[in-house]
Amino acid sequence: MQEEQAYYLNQICSENALYAQQNGKSKKCLIHTFGCQMNERDSEILFGFLTQMGYEKTEKESEADFILLNTCCIREKAESKVLSQLGELKKLKQNNPDLLIGVCGCMVQQKGMADTIRSSAPHVDLIFGTHNLHNLPVYVYNLYRGKGRQITVLEQEEAIQEGMPAYREYPFKALVNIVYGCNNFCTYCIVPYVRGRERSRKQADIVQEVKQLVKEGVIEVTLLGQNVNSYGLDLHDGTTFAGLLRELDKIEGLRRIRYMTSHPKDLTEELVQTIAASSKICNHFHLPVQSGSSRILKLMNRRYTKEDYLRLVALIRRYMPDAAITTDIIVGFPGETEADFLETIDLVKQVQFDSAFTFIYSRRTGTPAAIMEDPISLEEKKERLQRLNDVLGEIGRHINDGLEDKVVEVLVEGPSKTNTEMLSGRTSTNKTVIFAGDSSLIGRIVKVTITEAQTWILKGALAE
Numbered sequence: 001m002q003e004e005q006a007y008y009l010n011q012i013c014s015e016n017a018l019y020a021q022q023n024g025k026s027k028k029c030l031i032h033t034f035g036c037q038m039n040e041r042d043s044e045i046l047f048g049f050l051t052q053m054g055y056e057k058t059e060k061e062s063e064a065d066f067i068l069l070n071t072c073c074i075r076e077k078a079e080s081k082v083l084s085q086l087g088e089l090k091k092l093k094q095n096n097p098d099l100l101i102g103v104c105g106c107m108v109q110q111k112g113m114a115d116t117i118r119s120s121a122p123h124v125d126l127i128f129g130t131h132n133l134h135n136l137p138v139y140v141y142n143l144y145r146g147k148g149r150q151i152t153v154l155e156q157e158e159a160i161q162e163g164m165p166a167y168r169e170y171p172f173k174a175l176v177n178i179v180y181g182c183n184n185f186c187t188y189c190i191v192p193y194v195r196g197r198e199r200s201r202k203q204a205d206i207v208q209e210v211k212q213l214v215k216e217g218v219i220e221v222t223l224l225g226q227n228v229n230s231y232g233l234d235l236h237d238g239t240t241f242a243g244l245l246r247e248l249d250k251i252e253g254l255r256r257i258r259y260m261t262s263h264p265k266d267l268t269e270e271l272v273q274t275i276a277a278s279s280k281i282c283n284h285f286h287l288p289v290q291s292g293s294s295r296i297l298k299l300m301n302r303r304y305t306k307e308d309y310l311r312l313v314a315l316i317r318r319y320m321p322d323a324a325i326t327t328d329i330i331v332g333f334p335g336e337t338e339a340d341f342l343e344t345i346d347l348v349k350q351v352q353f354d355s356a357f358t359f360i361y362s363r364r365t366g367t368p369a370a371i372m373e374d375p376i377s378l379e380e381k382k383e384r385l386q387r388l389n390d391v392l393g394e395i396g397r398h399i400n401d402g403l404e405d406k407v408v409e410v411l412v413e414g415p416s417k418t419n420t421e422m423l424s425g426r427t428s429t430n431k432t433v434i435f436a437g438d439s440s441l442i443g444r445i446v447k448v449t450i451t452e453a454q455t456w457i458l459k460g461a462l463a464e
Helices: 003-023 037-052 076-095 113-120 133-144 191-195 203-215 241-249 269-277 294-299 306-319 338-351 378-401
Strands: 028-033 066-071 100-105 126-128 150-152 173-177 220-224 256-260 284-286 324-331 355-360 407-415 423-426 432-435 445-453 457-462
Touching: 003 037, 003 133, 028 037, 037 066, 037 100, 037 133, 037 173, 037 220, 066 076, 076 100, 100 133, 113 126, 126 133, 133 150, 173 203, 203 220, 203 241, 220 241, 241 256, 241 269, 269 306, 294 306, 294 338, 306 338, 324 338, 324 378, 338 378, 355 378, 378 445, 407 432, 407 457, 432 445
Parallel strands: 028 066, 066 100, 100 126, 126 150, 173 220, 220 256, 284 324, 324 355, 432 457
Antiparallel strands: 407 423, 407 445, 423 432, 445 457
16 A cells, blocks of 8 residues: 555544544445446455545445445446436435545546536535545545545556455455456447556465465455456466466465456466366356357457357366356347347357346447447347346256255355345355355355255255
């Protein structure tokens, strides 16, 4: 952390400590996180700064002294949620003028969005983008000093910041950034415009961070990047994702390694071999295909064909027959015909995905796809999405049925969200398992016998 950040953190912490002494309670903060795991990791860093300032975390907006919206812009729905929530927060601000409200993240990074928020939401005190999270202490300090609204959106990313604090929800698992930004420029995607070009962290810094996390009790890490498969290519020193995985695999005490997300064009045989040879790297490939039509894939600028993708799946199956393969699929991309859609259905049936995140195409201003002719009605897109999900559901259920009576290893994450009297955790293949057990098992890897398969979850019992 930079000395400047430390100075401002200490100043704010002292003032918040005095506030707590005078009022008998600490100031509280709340971050609403929208979007992907990269945003979740950003929120951990932002929470880390806020806790070092003396704020306590709360889940209630009515209790909060500082509310921050960490935004996403990958789809229009995410933006709409943020704008709606800003409207609701205006009432809170009217009742509590001392409440600080901030907006940050990908949505803010879009051209003109900061000005839109500035004019339409004058109750927002703080606006910043994806490239300057580390300056949060400076902005909060300026707000404390009455220097007016803090609005800073950097058009270019700065140098990678190491040593930033983090507040993790789970003591036994952690998110670790390995590469920032994206060079792919898929025609439908806004990410390269808001996250910048690819910047890889140094391998030594990542290894050191994971070693420290393990010392703190972490047994599972998830490596993050818009495209982890291209990690290291921008360093021009021979660093590769496969090489990083091999180094992390050597760390004693680390039990599981996950990663999100990967691009098919950069998946190599060396990488598959590395994963197959490891007992720590999870037996799960999340490999977004987006479409099964080579024509649509070309329009998307994905730089592979349907046949290329199927060859990659065959490669994975050759080395790891039991690996789970999941994906992302967009339905209704501009110009997608019924024949194109049926190509996607065909690919899904050939691959036999364990599960998939499926979406109706969402137009993003500023991307090449936004100006493509799009004659498909919303009703037809919804109908295609339902047909696709029906096929995926049948396949997922069939795969899960094959796990009944099998013993699997589960990292216990906590109480089930649907039944707090049960525990929930994930297998190496990223399947959710619900079973009865004592809370002392949380944070441990245990063996569970699958007793009942459902489409999206598995139920089980602790193995003898």
